[in-house]
Amino acid sequence: MTITTSIAPLKASIMRKPPFCTGTIPLLPGNAVVFYKRGLQSNCVDLSRATENDLDSLVQACVPATVGVDQCDVLDESYRKAGKIDFADFAAKFDVDQGGIVDRIRAQLLAGLDESKPIRTELSKLNVYGKGSFFKAHKDTPRSDKMFGTLVVVYPTPHEGGTLLMRHSGQEWSFDSAEAVQQHEQGHPVVAYAAFYSDVEHEVTEIQSGHRVTLTYNLYFESKNRPPLSPAITPIAPDDRVFERALMTALEDPQFLPKGGILGFGLTFMYPVSPETTTLNKLVSRLKGSDAVIKRVCDHLSLNVSLKAIYQDCDTSEYSQSVMVDEIRDIEDWRVDKDVATVLRGSYFGGKIIHDFGTPPPKDWNGEPVVGAVEILWVTPLTPHAHFKSPYIAYGNEAAFACIYGDVCLVAQVGPVGRRATKEGLKTKNSGLAY
Numbered sequence: 001m002t003i004t005t006s007i008a009p010l011k012a013s014i015m016r017k018p019p020f021c022t023g024t025i026p027l028l029p030g031n032a033v034v035f036y037k038r039g040l041q042s043n044c045v046d047l048s049r050a051t052e053n054d055l056d057s058l059v060q061a062c063v064p065a066t067v068g069v070d071q072c073d074v075l076d077e078s079y080r081k082a083g084k085i086d087f088a089d090f091a092a093k094f095d096v097d098q099g100g101i102v103d104r105i106r107a108q109l110l111a112g113l114d115e116s117k118p119i120r121t122e123l124s125k126l127n128v129y130g131k132g133s134f135f136k137a138h139k140d141t142p143r144s145d146k147m148f149g150t151l152v153v154v155y156p157t158p159h160e161g162g163t164l165l166m167r168h169s170g171q172e173w174s175f176d177s178a179e180a181v182q183q184h185e186q187g188h189p190v191v192a193y194a195a196f197y198s199d200v201e202h203e204v205t206e207i208q209s210g211h212r213v214t215l216t217y218n219l220y221f222e223s224k225n226r227p228p229l230s231p232a233i234t235p236i237a238p239d240d241r242v243f244e245r246a247l248m249t250a251l252e253d254p255q256f257l258p259k260g261g262i263l264g265f266g267l268t269f270m271y272p273v274s275p276e277t278t279t280l281n282k283l284v285s286r287l288k289g290s291d292a293v294i295k296r297v298c299d300h301l302s303l304n305v306s307l308k309a310i311y312q313d314c315d316t317s318e319y320s321q322s323v324m325v326d327e328i329r330d331i332e333d334w335r336v337d338k339d340v341a342t343v344l345r346g347s348y349f350g351g352k353i354i355h356d357f358g359t360p361p362p363k364d365w366n367g368e369p370v371v372g373a374v375e376i377l378w379v380t381p382l383t384p385h386a387h388f389k390s391p392y393i394a395y396g397n398e399a400a401f402a403c404i405y406g407d408v409c410l411v412a413q414v415g416p417v418g419r420r421a422t423k424e425g426l427k428t429k430n431s432g433l434a435y
Helices: 003-012 054-058 101-110 238-252 279-285 291-300 340-344
Strands: 021-026 033-036 041-046 065-069 071-075 083-085 090-092 121-129 134-138 147-154 159-161 164-168 171-175 188-197 201-204 207-210 213-219 261-267 302-311 323-324 351-356 375-379 386-392 400-414
Touching: 003 375, 021 101, 021 171, 041 054, 054 121, 090 121, 090 302, 101 121, 101 147, 101 188, 164 188, 188 386, 238 291, 279 302, 291 302, 291 400, 302 340, 323 340
Parallel strands: 261 375, 351 375
Antiparallel strands: 021 188, 033 041, 033 090, 065 071, 083 121, 121 213, 134 201, 147 188, 147 213, 159 207, 164 171, 164 201, 261 400, 302 323, 302 400, 323 351, 386 400
16 A cells, blocks of 8 residues: 555545534523613513514514624625624523533534533624525634634524525535424423534525524633533544544555654634734644544544644745744744745744655755755645734845735654654554543
8 A cells, every 4th residue: 555545545534524513402481581672671572482572572672683794794684684682782591501502512513522622602692583584605703713613592483494504615504493493392492503613604594484583602612621521411523433543544554654754634624813812732722623533533643743834935936935833923023134934944933844745845045955844745735724924024125014824734743664653652553542
């Protein structure tokens, strides 16, 4: 088996599990009550048994929902037609923690060994979709680099239409909340929920009748510890097992990187990155879906794995270079009187020139091959899903404003045949992951 033939099953094994989770939970008495106001008028409604008059009053308290465009709220009813009440003007008795939804998100969306990751929910708004309402395809804008997703809770108000469509990586899924909230559990009405990552494109189809009333929450990774999951909630991460088997097969093949080497993995999900505030040590704990699977499995197989920032030289000549560094760098205040790639390769930043496996090292400015260039075997290609730019002042004949662009990826170090592990004191050939 050649290196090329080993990479194909390894790449295929990085399963793209659905980037969302959905379900229903019983709505206990009193938990469907919403207090709301508009101006000096205030009212309340029990959405588990709301009448048409109740819902009409709620609609009257709404203002037209806007669309986020370039960090601004824009009213465009050709794109989104719905009503909203902002957080300051309503209070909901519903509690996502008490209902167990947060635990379900940790178990079902984060999955596997990430089920202990703490999550903070931030209630954002109440939306009302009446007949003819809709929301065209869009992606949510992360409010910070800790925000990873959105949670939508749908009350049991009768309606038709309003199906949630979700798309990611060329796949599409649908969740019919109108049908879901018609169910009952243990004699209680239910609320439906859908939680999805921020880079999932989603839309709400047109309401045919009735009212679709929802609460929207922003989901953040939190640093404080969380209690363990309830035994009734069982996390399952088949992605880990499949990828682990494929990676172990490759590592056991003496023709696969016989002298060892570096494996590169482009990120599948999007992450907000800022050179001023984002550190890779913190970002690695916020990996999602298949990105988190790669990190977990490489750790388990004792491979040194970490996030790296790869800066792309804008030079289009034969001397164009890509530099890999251990941390995203804020170089805004740096005096760059040479090419910026040379600065990043200096002792302060410690960057390394990289090139694709099987290709010759790039040439340095003296026309000679770069000494010490790092060869990377890309299992999945580098993506712009954690893209960033670093501005700096370039000094030449005169000072000028310039930028260098970069992307974040996962990199795993593989040892030579017989000594694949690259972490001290750990074994490579473990039998299966613990769940």
